[in-house]
Amino acid sequence: MSILDIRVLGDPILRQATTPVATMTEELHRLIADMFDTMHHARGIGLAAPQVGRTERLAVVEIDEQRLVLINPEVIERAGKAKGEEGCLSIPDIYADVERPRTITARALDERMQPYEVEADGLLARCIQHEIDHLDGKLFVDYLSVLKRTAALAKWKLEAHHYPGHVRRVSLETPEDLDEHQHPDEEL
Ligand code: NI
Numbered sequence: 602m603s604i605l606d607i608r609v610l611g612d613p614i615l616r617q618a619t620t621p622v623a624t625m626t627e628e629l630h631r632l633i634a635d636m637f638d639t640m641h642h643a644r645g646i647g648l649a650a651p652q653v654g655r656t657e658r659l660a661v662v663e664i665d666e667q668r669l670v671l672i673n674p675e676v677i678e679r680a681g682k683a684k685g686e687e688g689c690l691s692i693p694d695i696y697a698d699v700e701r702p703r704t705i706t707a708r709a710l711d712e713r714m715q716p717y718e719v720e721a722d723g724l725l726a727r728c729i730q731h732e733i734d735h736l737d738g739k740l741f742v743d744y745l746s747v748l749k750r751t752a753a754l755a756k757w758k759l760e761a762h763h764y765p766g767h768v769r770r771v772s773l774e775t776p777e778d779l780d781e782h783q784h785p786d787e788e789l
Contacts, residue, residue, distance in 0.1 A: 602631075602638040604772040605653040610692045610757060612767035614651050616738045619658040621673045625714050629657070633670055633712060636661045643771045645690045647728040647789040649735030652691050660732035664725050674709035674733050676702075677718070685727055687741045688788040693769065694760055695753050699744045701730050731789040741789075 608614055622629065632655065640648040640661060649660040662669040681703030688696045704722040707729050711717055721729055731741060742753050 602634050604642050605635050605639045607639065607643060607648075607652055607690050607769040607771055608654055609761070609764045609767050609769050610740065610742075611761060612654075612691075614654055614656070615691055615735070615740065617651065617656065618738050619650060619656050619736045621658045622710070622714075625712065629659070630712065632657075633659070633661060637663065637668075639771055640690070643690050643769075643788070645788045646724070647732045648690060649732045651735055651738070658736050660736060662725070662728050662732060664728060667725060669709075669719065669729070670712045671707070671729065671732060672710035672712070672714065674707050674729070674736070676705050676730065676733060677708050678706040680704045683727070685724075687727065687731060689731070689741055690769070690788045691735075692740065692742065692753075692757060693763075693788070695742070695757050697742065697745055697749060697753055699727075699741050701727055701744075705730060707733070728789050 636648050636653060639653060640663065646664050647660065647662045650657045658673050660671045662671065679702035682700055683703035684698050684700045686696050687699045703726065705726045706718055706720050708716065708718050742750055745753060
């Protein structure tokens with residue numbers, strides 16, 4: 602396994618639509634394993650293919666004991682509303698409250714290309730929705746009011762120089778750097 606570079610806000614790939622996965626390949630199996638590895642090293646709980654420079658409609662999520670491979674995922678049911686703080690591995694150190702449906706049912710294919718459905722609420726529901734947004738070129742800052750988005754992007758402008766070429770090299774981050782990134786709410 603290897604740790605992949607994470608693309609950060611400003612890289613156009615984060616705004617591109619993804620392409621559904623038609624067949625599982627050895628290369629895609631490796632990509633999925635690398636995405637879990639990268640997510641763990643970056644202390645994230647979700648990671649979508651565009652965040653590692655790929656165009657497949659594919660994301661991974663891991664919260665507590667729940668480990669999901671989401672291939673061609675879609676939300677098929679939504680209920681309620683919930684506001685919660687979000688961050689993103691592609692927008693390090695920026696956090697904001699986002700309102701989303703509280704409970705969802707998502708449909709996806711697993712790593713063997715078998716269809717499954719997952720009902721989720723709380724952080725898992727938020728994370729799955731955040732990752733599916735990534736697959737549609739959407740980022741959590743898009744949900745903010747003009748004022749809050751302007752403030753978040755102004756803060757990001759001060760951070761962005763840490764990531765030349767819009768690349769976040771997770772493998773080079775020292776434990777001290779990771780501590781600096783620690784935050785009560787995880788990045789997705
Ligand atoms: Ni994200």
